[in-house]
Amino acid sequence: MLNRRTWLSVLVAFPLALAGCQKSTPPAPQETPQAAKPAETLNAAKAQAPAPTQGKPLTIAYSDWPGWVAWEIGIQKGWFKEAGVEVDFKWFEYVPSMEAFSAGKVDAVTMTNGDALVTGSSGAPSVAILINDYSNGNDMLVAKPGINKPADLKGKKVGVEVGFVSHLLLMNALKAGGLTESDIKIVNVPTDQTPQTLKSGTVDAIVAWQPNSGAALREVPSAKAVFTSANVPGLIYDVLSVSPKSLTERREDWKKVVGVWMRIADFIKDEKNADEAAKIMSARVGLKPEEYKPLMKGTFFLDLAGNQKHFTQGDTLESIYNSTDVVNQFQVSNKVYKAAVVIEPYLDRSLVDELAKAKN
Amino acid sequence: MARSNLFAVRKELPTQVRLMLVAFAFVLPLVAWSIVSYVPFVWHPLVLVENAGDTSVAGSYSYVEVGQLIEKEAFDARNLELAKAGAKLARGTPANPIYLPAPHEVARAFYTAFTTAPERTGDKWLHESLWHSCRIIFAGFFYAAILGVPLGILCGTFGFFSKLFEPFVDFVRYMPAPVFGALAVAVVGLEDEPKIAIIFIGTFFQMVLVVANTTRQLDLALLEAGQTLGAKNRQLLRYIVIPGILPRLYQDMRILIGWAWTYLVVAELIGEKSGISAFLYQQQRYRHFDNVYASIIMIGMIGLLTDQVLAFVGGFLFPWEGEGTGVARWLKSKLAKRAQIPKEKARAQERLATHPSPTEEASP
Numbered sequence: 001m002l003n004r005r006t007w008l009s010v011l012v013a014f015p016l017a018l019a020g021c022q023k024s025t026p027p028a029p030q031e032t033p034q035a036a037k038p039a040e041t042l043n044a045a046k047a048q049a050p051a052p053t054q055g056k057p058l059t060i061a062y063s064d065w066p067g068w069v070a071w072e073i074g075i076q077k078g079w080f081k082e083a084g085v086e087v088d089f090k091w092f093e094y095v096p097s098m099e100a101f102s103a104g105k106v107d108a109v110t111m112t113n114g115d116a117l118v119t120g121s122s123g124a125p126s127v128a129i130l131i132n133d134y135s136n137g138n139d140m141l142v143a144k145p146g147i148n149k150p151a152d153l154k155g156k157k158v159g160v161e162v163g164f165v166s167h168l169l170l171m172n173a174l175k176a177g178g179l180t181e182s183d184i185k186i187v188n189v190p191t192d193q194t195p196q197t198l199k200s201g202t203v204d205a206i207v208a209w210q211p212n213s214g215a216a217l218r219e220v221p222s223a224k225a226v227f228t229s230a231n232v233p234g235l236i237y238d239v240l241s242v243s244p245k246s247l248t249e250r251r252e253d254w255k256k257v258v259g260v261w262m263r264i265a266d267f268i269k270d271e272k273n274a275d276e277a278a279k280i281m282s283a284r285v286g287l288k289p290e291e292y293k294p295l296m297k298g299t300f301f302l303d304l305a306g307n308q309k310h311f312t313q314g315d316t317l318e319s320i321y322n323s324t325d326v327v328n329q330f331q332v333s334n335k336v337y338k339a340a341v342v343i344e345p346y347l348d349r350s351l352v353d354e355l356a357k358a359k360n
Numbered sequence: 361m362a363r364s365n366l367f368a369v370r371k372e373l374p375t376q377v378r379l380m381l382v383a384f385a386f387v388l389p390l391v392a393w394s395i396v397s398y399v400p401f402v403w404h405p406l407v408l409v410e411n412a413g414d415t416s417v418a419g420s421y422s423y424v425e426v427g428q429l430i431e432k433e434a435f436d437a438r439n440l441e442l443a444k445a446g447a448k449l450a451r452g453t454p455a456n457p458i459y460l461p462a463p464h465e466v467a468r469a470f471y472t473a474f475t476t477a478p479e480r481t482g483d484k485w486l487h488e489s490l491w492h493s494c495r496i497i498f499a500g501f502f503y504a505a506i507l508g509v510p511l512g513i514l515c516g517t518f519g520f521f522s523k524l525f526e527p528f529v530d531f532v533r534y535m536p537a538p539v540f541g542a543l544a545v546a547v548v549g550l551e552d553e554p555k556i557a558i559i560f561i562g563t564f565f566q567m568v569l570v571v572a573n574t575t576r577q578l579d580l581a582l583l584e585a586g587q588t589l590g591a592k593n594r595q596l597l598r599y600i601v602i603p604g605i606l607p608r609l610y611q612d613m614r615i616l617i618g619w620a621w622t623y624l625v626v627a628e629l630i631g632e633k634s635g636i637s638a639f640l641y642q643q644q645r646y647r648h649f650d651n652v653y654a655s656i657i658m659i660g661m662i663g664l665l666t667d668q669v670l671a672f673v674g675g676f677l678f679p680w681e682g683e684g685t686g687v688a689r690w691l692k693s694k695l696a697k698r699a700q701i702p703k704e705k706a707r708a709q710e711r712l713a714t715h716p717s718p719t720e721e722a723s724p
Contacts, residue, residue, distance in 0.1 A: 064645070072480075076480075076481060090550060091632060091633050091638075092631075092632060092633060093629050093633060093641070096541065096542075096629060096630055096631065099541070099542040099545055099546075100545050100550055102542075102546075103545050104546075105545060105546070105549060105550050106550070145420065195647075196459070199457075211645060211646055211647075212645075215646075219429070219457075219458065219647075221423055221424070221425070221428040221429070221430050221434075222421075222430070222434060282479075283479035283483075284480055285642060285646070286479070286639070286642045286643060286646065286648075287646055291646070
C-alpha cells in the first residue's frame with residue numbers, strides 16, 4: 001500500500017512540476033502576439049479597418065545565408081525601432097522556414113527567387129519586395145585535380161542536390177563548357193553532405209554553396225573551384241518574400257522594413273564597418289568574425305541603387321525577372337512543378353521605387 | 361574470488377567487481393578513442409602540414425600549404441617533387457580527419473561551451489539551451505504518457521480495445537515522426553509546441569504497444585482469482601491489473617524516455633530553432649566537430665543521469681523487483697547503517713532485494 005501511495009504521489013507531483021516549469025518560461029516580451037491575438041481581431045472587427053498599423057510585430061523567418069544574416073545588423077542596432085516598425089525575426093533552418101511561411105505562421109520569409117516560385121506552386125503565394133543580394137561566388141562547383149574547367153567534366157561523376165539551386169548552377173557550368181547533362185553522371189547528394197562525399201572519392205566534383213563549398217575546398221586541399229556563381233552573377237537572387245495579405249494590410253510597415261534594409265546594405269558596403277559587420281553577423285551563426293568574412297565576399301549585397309538596377313525587366317541575368325524566368329524553366333524541366341509559373345505577381349519593386357522617390 | 365565465479369550464469373557479482381566493471385565500461389571506449397587520437401601510427405590517415413617546404417617549386421602537388429590536412433600519399437608525392445628539385449622538404453605530423461577530434465579537444469570544447477557567454481545579444485547560455493531541451497522532452501513524454509499509458513492498459517486488458525486501437529497504432533508507429541514536422545508547425549505554431557508534438561508522435565505509438573504488451577504479461581491466474589471473488593471489470597483494473605503491472609510499467613517508462621531523446625535533434629530544428637540541437641547543428645554545419653562531440657556527450661550524460669535517477673527511485677518504489685542501481689543499493693545499505701540497523705539485517709534486505717524469494721515469484 002505504501003508503495004502504491006508513493007507511486008500515486010509521483011504521478012500527481014509530475015504534472016504539477018511540469019506545469020510549474022512551463023509557467024516559469026514566459027515567452028520573451030516581444031513574442032506576445034498569441035496573447036494579443038483575440039483582443040486584436042476583436043478591435044479590427046470593431047473598427048472595420050483592415051490595416052492596424054500599430055498592431056502586432058511583423059514576423060520574418062530568416063536563415064543561415066550571409067544575405068539574410070545581415071538583417072542581424074538592423075536587429076542588434078535597433079534600427080527597426082528607429083524606423084518605427086516592430087519586427088520579430090525568427091531564426092530557422094532554411095527548409096523549415098519556407099514550411100512555416102507556407103503554413104501561414106510568419107508574415108515573410110527570406111528565400112531565393114527560385115524557391116519563391118516553388119513555395120508558391122504549392123499554394124503559398126509571396127511577393128518579393130526587396131533583393132538582399134545575389135550570390136557572387138559562394139555557390140561553387142568544386143572539382144578534384146585533373147578537372148580545371150567545366151569542359152573537363154565530360155564523363156565524370158558530380159555530386160549535387162538535384163532540383164535545387166546547385167543543380168541550376170551545374171547546368172550553367174555545363175553550358176559554359178559546351179556539355180549537356182547527359183555528358184556527366186549526376187549523383188544526388190544533400191548539399192550539407194557534399195564535403196565528405198568529395199573527400200570519400202565517390203565523386204569527381206560537387207556543387208554546393210557556403211559554408212559547404214568552403215568546407216569542401218578546405219578538406220580536400222587538392223580540389224579547386226572551377227566554376228562559381230561569380231561566373232553567372234544574378235543566377236541566384238536572395239529576396240525578402242512577403243505574404244500578399246500582409247503586404248496589403250501593412251504596406252507602410254513593410255516599406256519601413258525595406259528602408260531598414262537599405263540602411264543595412266549601406267552599412268555593409270562601407271569598408272570601415274567591415275569588422276563590426278562581421279562581428280555582428282558571425283555571432284548569429286556561431287562563428288569567429290574572421291571565419292565569416294570570406295563568406296561575405298561571395299555575396300553581392302544590394303543597396304537602394306542595386307535594387308533599382310536589378311529589379312528591372314531585361315534579357316540578361318542582371319534582371320531578376322530574367323533570372324526568375326530561367327529558374328522557372330529549370331524547375332519545370334526538373335519536374336519540381338508541372339507548368340511554368342506566371343512570375344510577375346512574385347516580384348514587386350514598388351516599395352523600392354517609393355523609397356527612391358522619397359530620397360530624391 | 362575464484363575466476364569461475366566471475367562468469368557464473370545469472371549471479372550477482374561482488375560489489376567491488378561490479379563497480380570496477382562499470383568503470384571499465386566507460387574507460388575502455390575512452391582509452392580506445394585516446395589511442396586512435398594520440399598514438400601517431402594508429403590510423404592517422406592524413407598529414408597536417410606544418411611547413412610546406414619550398415613553395416616556389418612547381419608541380420602537380422604544389423597546392424600543399426601550411427595548415428592543410430592532406431592525404432599521406434599527396435604529402436609524400438609533394439616531398440618527392442621537392443626532393444627532385446633539390447629544394448627544402450615539407451614537414452608535417454600525422455593527423456586524423458576533422459570528423460574525429462581528440463578527447464582533449466572535446467573536453468576543452470565541453471568546458472568552453474559552458475563558460476562562454478553567448479556572443480549574440482539575446483541568445484541563451486548553453487545550460488539554458490540544455491534546460492530548454494529537457495523541458496521539451498519531458499513535456500512531450502508527459503503528454504504521451506498521459507494518453508498512452510491508460511490506452512495501453514485498456515488494450516492489454518480488453519480484447520475490444522486491443523482490436524479497436526492496436527492495428528492503427530501499429531501502422532502509425534512505423535511512420536517517421538519528423539515527417540510530421542511541417543504539419544505540426546501548421547497546426548500548433550512555431551515555438552515549443554511543434555517540437556513537443558514531434559516527441560509525442562515519436563513516443564506515444566510505441567508506448568501504447570509496449571504498455572499493452574506489459575499488461576498482457578500479467579499472470580492470468582491473478583485476474584481469475586479476482587473474478588472468482590466477484591470482482592467487476594473496473595475493480596479488476598484498479599486492484600489487480602494496475603498494481604500488478606506497476607513495476608514493469610515503470611521500467612517501460614524508463615526505456616521509453618530514452619526513446620523520446622532520440623527525436624530531440626530533429627524536433628528542435630522544426631519551427632524556430634532552439635535548444636541544444638540548434639547549437640549542435642550549427643556547429644556541425646561549420647564543421648566544428650569538437651563542439652559537436654561535446655554536445656552529443658552532453659545529451660548522453662543527461663540521458664544516463666535521468667535513467668540512473670529513475671532506476672534509483674525505482675529501487676525504492678519497488679524493492680521487491682530487485683531492480684535499481686548499484687548506487688541505490690550502496691546508498692540503501694549506508695542508510696540502513698545510519699539507522700543503526702544491524703549489518704546482517706541490511707545485508708538480508710539487500711539479498712532479498714536482489715534475489716526475490718521463490719515463493720513470491722511462484723505465487724499464483
